[in-house]
Amino acid sequence: MTGPASKDPLHGVTLEQIVVRLADRYGWEGLARRVPVRCFQHDPSVSSSLKFLRKTPWARAKVEALYAALVRDERET
Template identity: 45%
Template sequence: MSGQQLNNPLHGIKLTTMLEQLFLEYGCEELGDTLNINAFKNNPTYKSSLKFLRTTPWAREKVEKFYLKNMTN
């Protein structure tokens, strides 16, 4: 089973961890403008953004790609 995740750079990184780091580094306003996701623009909270990303695959994918591009070495 561990062989299935060898090529997955996000393996072991929780969505909550990603979102916390992105909020601290960029803030809601910049994330909303950069990713064009309304959950970060309209009265955003950490909890509401996390819930939205868990239930909206296209938005989660955008956030994951942004995280990989900007937050990993």
């Protein structure tokens, strides 16, 4: 028996999946405009972004909020 699907867009999604999805959607330049942190602006990569975001809670929160907004927008269309 399965329960109702979680409404939390972050449920079951890893930080790596979030970064990859956002980079695919917006590109590194677009991601850097939306979340202006060095790991997205200068020589960006998934691994450097993950290292930074795991150590920096405020930046991770911004990235997660951007991802949640992306998922919400996609559900509405």
